[in-house]
Amino acid sequence: MRKLQPAHGGADPGAVYQGRQEKDDNLKLALAVGERLQNSGLDVYYTRTEDIYQTPYQKAMAANESGADFLVSLHRNSSEYPNQYTGVETLIYDKNGEKAEIAEDINEELENIGFRNNGVKIRPGLVILRRSKMPAVLVESGFINSEEDNRLFDEEFDRIADAIADAILKNFSLTGEEETEQEETYYRVQTGAYRNRENAVRQQEKLTEEGYPAFLLEREGYYLVQVGAFRKLENAVRMEAHLRENGYQTYITT
Structure with missing residues (x-):
């Protein structure tokens, strides 16, 4: 079972650039990635599927209560000045276990689409990574105040969703109940x-x-x-x- 967490929502838009709100990009991407995972036979839980606000702690607790075995938190990055930086990066609590491998795979898949690969970063202070009981990654899918990253996000959206889903699927094999559910979701x-x-x-x-x-x-x-x-x-x-x-x-x- 995988948990997808589209960051921000409701009164918290996340980063904003020329009217574009991070929360909307995050939710759109989470639903697209989740649909691909479900079509491949994996159970998927979403922390939100509409425009509502939850604190990072609430999202971590929801993931824990769902019994999910992996958490993917989807974000978009931002910088002090427009077009100052570009690229994707994935954040993890530490470099132990499968989360580090999945983080590397996500970055590599997105790099193949055309994003600059800014690497995997250790962020033990982030609540969503620290308080979740299962392995977790936080994906920054490009800078929302970068014209180039926004162009890639919009023009290559389906490939981005495929890339993140493929990176997750590489690390999970279908067995038992998941194979049965693959026939009809x-x-x-x-x-x-x-x-x-x-x-x-x-x-x-x-x-x-x-x-x-x-x-x-x-x-x-x-x-x-x-x-x-x-x-x-x-x-x-x-x-x-x-x-x-x-x-x-x-x-x-x-």
Whole structure:
């Protein structure tokens, strides 16, 4: 299971350049990468699929609670002056384990598209890297205040999404359940993960009373409350938005 975290959102636009907001680029890229991973048979969780704000700590905790085995945080870089710097870089907590290899692969794949490769950097002070329990990488996909990087981001967007997905897939083989799900993927909206079954049942019953097609799953010691089973991601996104409007904490899974 992989977790995709599009950085910023809501009242926090991230870096801004000539009206372009980092949060929008991050979300667009996260959904594109996630769709490619899901089409390859991997389970994917998103910290957000719409324009909402979460603190880095909240995002790390959401990743931990989901049981994901890898976290990819998507950003765009910025500098003090326009067109001062260009290129991609990937940040990690330390150079131990598979995260360092995936970070190197992501940079190399993006370099092949035309980005300058600024390397893998160690950033142990970043909350999303420090507080997540699973290996994590933070990808800076070009400078948002670089005309050249923006041109690449827009013109080569599909190749960028393919590159990041390919770098992740290189390090994960499909086995068991993931191979089965590869044949047909359904998107679902999760509203809760509980150790206590009674708490999960209460939320499921509340959702059902409100007219939502809610159901209960048991996985790895947790009772998961989920809504719907959609063949198209955009339908799941609409359901998630409706649930959030009604006060539920949600994310999309498969």
